[in-house]
Amino acid sequence: MHRAALVTLAAAFIGCGGEVKDSAKAPQPGPPDPLPRADDPAGNQKGLRVLFVGNSHTFTNDVPGLVAKLAKAANEERPLLAASEAPGGTSFQLHWNNGRVQQRLTEVNWDLVVLQDQSVMPNLTRAEFEEQTLPFARKLNEQIQASGARTVLFMTWGYKHDFVPMQRRSDAAYRELAADLKADLVPVGGAWAKARAARAEIELWSGDGNHADVRGSYLTACCFYAAFYGKSPVGNTFTAGLSADDAKFLQETAAGAVAPKSGGLAALAPVRVP
Numbered sequence: 001m002h003r004a005a006l007v008t009l010a011a012a013f014i015g016c017g018g019e020v021k022d023s024a025k026a027p028q029p030g031p032p033d034p035l036p037r038a039d040d041p042a043g044n045q046k047g048l049r050v051l052f053v054g055n056s057h058t059f060t061n062d063v064p065g066l067v068a069k070l071a072k073a074a075n076e077e078r079p080l081l082a083a084s085e086a087p088g089g090t091s092f093q094l095h096w097n098n099g100r101v102q103q104r105l106t107e108v109n110w111d112l113v114v115l116q117d118q119s120v121m122p123n124l125t126r127a128e129f130e131e132q133t134l135p136f137a138r139k140l141n142e143q144i145q146a147s148g149a150r151t152v153l154f155m156t157w158g159y160k161h162d163f164v165p166m167q168r169r170s171d172a173a174y175r176e177l178a179a180d181l182k183a184d185l186v187p188v189g190g191a192w193a194k195a196r197a198a199r200a201e202i203e204l205w206s207g208d209g210n211h212a213d214v215r216g217s218y219l220t221a222c223c224f225y226a227a228f229y230g231k232s233p234v235g236n237t238f239t240a241g242l243s244a245d246d247a248k249f250l251q252e253t254a255a256g257a258v259a260p261k262s263g264g265l266a267a268l269a270p271v272r273v274p
Helices: 061-071 093-097 102-103 126-147 162-181 188-198 216-228 244-258 264-268
Strands: 048-055 080-086 112-115 150-154 183-187
Touching: 048 061, 048 093, 048 102, 048 183, 061 080, 061 216, 080 093, 093 102, 093 126, 102 126, 102 264, 112 126, 126 150, 126 162, 150 264, 162 183, 162 188, 188 216, 216 244, 216 264
Parallel strands: 048 080, 048 112, 112 150, 150 183
Antiparallel strands: none
16 A cells, blocks of 8 residues: 555645746746546556656646556556646755655655756756755755655756757756766657757747647657657557657657667566555
């Protein structure tokens, strides 16, 4: 049985406040994080239990739900049982300070915990990164490891108006974090760069030029599916309502960016008692 009943998400928006120095570059808040779905990770069913810790880049278009649908369509032996702790605009520092992640790590025997920082993070100065990001990533990672789960970093994408240079910064920042934490990394932003390089006309952003539209979220989900299960998403019958051509292109792009390894992260996360 699970350690304690899963608490219903409060998920009210937490603003960026004083944590983001350049407010002009900060993203706008999105809708509140959705409540847990019927595939409750706190239940007794067999599955891969993943807690997504992030903000609107995680909950926009319900990325965890899209990954779960890809896994279901592929008839995975360990279906994805996902939940998220993702109030809008929340950084690693805010996550640590509000204590919700620490609490949720005690509620379920999570296999994987995905960490996604506030999207403005790649634009921070070195001093700001070392003050506002790195120490709190380390604190969260320590708690995750102590709980028995694996840390997985979610590399975000650059803003549309500044994509190429910002994506380079995001790539460098998340790779540094992965090396420092000895954590796994899902290069979602790298997949966006590959998609843009191969098909410049494809639209991945929503109207604000920051958050993903359905194509961007589907590409993100395909990256996580490939990383979690070690399988290519190419040919998956779940397409999120996209055209067959777009879905195939995004599936192939994700497979190329992640380079799925046999068994994926699921193979490194032994089945645990809920």
